[in-house]
Amino acid sequence: MASTDAAGSTGGETAVRRLIDDFLASKEERGSGAYVASASSVLDRFAEWLEARDRTLADLDDERRGPQLMRRYAKHLRRRANAPDGISPTTANTYYAYVSGCLAYGVRDMVLSVNPARTEAAREELPADEGKRSDQQFWTRDQRESLVGHARARAGDAIEADPFGAYPEVRDHALVAVLAFAGVRGAEVLRHRKDDRRGRQGLRWSRVDLDAGTAEVLGKSKTEGKRWQHASLPGPARDALETLRRVQRPPTPEWPVFESSHAPSLWARAREELPEGAVEGAVAERGNIRDVLRAEGIAPPALTTDGGRSVLRRLTDGAGIDLPEDADYLQPHGARRGIGEELYRVDRGLAQDLLRHEELTTTRDHYQHIDAAERTREIDAELERLGE
Incomplete structure (x- = not known):
């Protein structure tokens, strides 16, 4: 204060x-x-x-x-x-x-x-900005590498110092890696305070298949039966999640992948499930509220979308990343735009698949500036040939 x-x-x-x-x-x-x-x-x-x-x-x-x-x-x-x-x-x-x-x-x-x-x-009270470009912020490759590298080093240092107490740093690295490489939206893997649907309460380990390299998430499809989608987990995301699972040791499949570290929320969750007055004694016996939840098999609340943005804000500052004038940190959705743009330059269909767009036209609408630039080069080359 x-x-x-x-x-x-x-x-x-x-x-x-x-x-x-x-x-x-x-x-x-x-x-x-x-x-x-x-x-x-x-x-x-x-x-x-x-x-x-x-x-x-x-x-x-x-x-x-x-x-x-x-x-x-x-x-x-x-x-x-x-x-x-x-x-x-x-x-x-x-x-x-x-x-x-x-x-x-x-x-x-x-x-x-x-x-x-x-x-x-x-x-949410701001007026809808219809003129806002869909690619307003995106993570460049340098920004992505700097942020992921900083988060990875931070997690490694924490594991070396205390493998059993390294969860927050390892969680942060896994979150950054998933956002940076999997093309997921923040609300698909984190808890949204104003959306009580099952798929908006945080990704659960039961929906992660590291062997297949996929995670089942609630997407934005307008077709009801297609909203649950299998998102790809490229190598860097899989590796970070594997490390997270070893450090976190989720006691049940329904444990949130990215669990909250907010102490009041953890205490509130314990008080919802345990008899009145039992939480204090359990904490005194176990040492901390997180261990109480684990021992009782009570899944903690997942990290919120606001909490995820706070994580990215801290890591952006810690990594010393250069930002545009109108940005003060690397936003979650910028990761999706960034990896989508990089893949789109190589393979339109691959970008569509990663972003889980039902139609290629949706992907093309997001990255039409790339198509326009390529057409310009082609037109210039053709005009030069005609002038010979």
Whole structure:
């Protein structure tokens, strides 16, 4: 939490405005003058919006009030987008991205503990951005290799230090490897808070076949009978999952592959299943809440999609990856776009299969810029031949 002094004001300048000034100065120093020119007025209006509601940096940093406040701000932008002569949905999303980028800088600068703008509850109130490109963010090969390499090294160090206590680091590496190489959506392998369907509560080991190199996931097919799909698990994903299974030692097939490490969630799960007052004694006997769940065969909740994004945010920072101006971390869906694009350049059908698109036209729609560039080269070559 931010301190009272940091949340208040000094000499008439609030902590929020100091954060904005520091963020813009950092961008300016890195040669992002165009970004500063566009973002400064938006961030100034955001500060005014907070001040009109008597809200401070401490409110943004609060675990409950922060996401609620950003949800209200997203609603404010949506109302502006819906008003006659208002801003466009694309502009509304851009404004929100400027604010989110500033708050992400606050996390890195250690004046905020989390970025409340990144929660699903806040972002879902933004207007639909019809003009948003489907390939807005994708992991390049260099980014993918850097992120996976950092996560792998981190997991290896943890296993060497304590094989039985290395689960969080090994889980993070496996998650990154699955996202990076299997082309899955985050909600297909992680728990979605607002979707209680069986296939949106986290991937289970019963649906993973490492020998075949597949995982059964609930996809997005419009055809009911085709929604459960077998996703491919290429070598790097299989290897990371095999290591995870050895470290995790799932006691039942229905154990989540990517289990949550959030202590309050684990305690809540134990209290749902064990007699009243029994959890404390069990923890005292076993040593920690995770071992209690394992001993009792109580499957813990899976890591949420929000939690997965937090993992990627930490690993992106830890790997020191260069990012575009409008990004503060490598997002989960960017992994799917990135591996899809790389395969599409080699084999259209292979990309379609990995992404599990029912029609090749869907895959082509996502990567039409590649087709256009190739056609340009072909046309240039033909024009050159005709001119000979």
